[in-house]
Amino acid sequence: MTDPRPPYLRIAAEIERRVAAGELRPGEQVPTTRAIAQEWGVAIATATKALAALKHSGVIESTSRVGAVVAARRLPARTADGLDRDQVVRTAMRIVDSGGLAALSLRAVAAELGVATMTLRRHLDADAELPHLLADAAFAEIDYPAPVPGWRSHLRVAAHLQWDVYQRHPWVPPLVSITRPATLPAMLAYGLWTLRAFDGLELDASTRLHVYATLVNYVRGTAMNIESEARAELDTGMTSAQWGAARLAVDRPLITQLTEPNTEVDLDSLFAFGLERLLDGLTIVMTPLATRRRQT
Secondary structure, eight states: OOOOSOHHHHHHHHHHHHHHTTSSOTTOBOOOHHHHHHHHTOOHHHHHHHHHHHHHTTSEEEETTTEEEEOOOOOOOBOTTSOBHHHHHHHHHHHHHHHOGGGOOHHHHHHHHTSOHHHHHTTOOTTTHHHHHHHHHHHTTOOOOSOOSSHHHHHHHHHHHHHHHHHHOTTSGGGOOSSSOOOOHHHHHHHHHHHGGGTTSOOOHHHHHHHHHHHHHHHHHHHHHHHHHHHHHHHHSOOHHHHHHHHHHHHHHHHHHHSOTTOOOOHHHHHHHHHHHHHHHHHHHHHHHHHHHHHO
């Protein structure tokens, strides 16, 4: 029977099996993204998602010199019913990665875990807590680089880190609120890392927060299209570029009124272009600070 799970989850499950069987021991390096891509015949992006899933589940961890290695043995955090809370979140994440937020329910998670729904209800709020825990778990996959010099470069990296989260988990953007943010560890960690862009700058608290929220909202807003684009590609069997080429054959006279034929646009190019224009605009806020610094 064909395994219905996405390729990256099948790869993660196989690596986890190797760890459990002792084929990979704590501290040993796990296959690189390139090695995974070659062994399983998948794209680098799929290999990256597999390693991210293993890191989130605690099977592997990152080291500064070696890279990803099998994590040291740890005792799981158990609930009063013997459930592993992280296991609940991982199970729920597999469900939404496969079927989107519409597929998420405590009943579905409980069925996957083989426990009664009421067992989960003792610890989780079906309508609020679990989705936010999932979003936080997605942000927990971020592997932060060393601090980036310069506010513009730092914000650019922060935006790409957030964009990568949404690429791996297209269901996350609707769960990220700008006006009512969830105060959860991984999301706070992302906020704190991003705000380091303003270290040493004479920005008041309100301006710092507005710049941060504007950046987060731009990335989130653009990423809201990722899931719908994936559905459209699945429904039509065509990428956006292929769809555009097909429409050109039909609507060429109308399209040429707007742009030159074969001019391509996709979500990645829109994101990158818009991000640079946003950073251009923020220069207006930052320039007076640089001027004052030169005058002192």
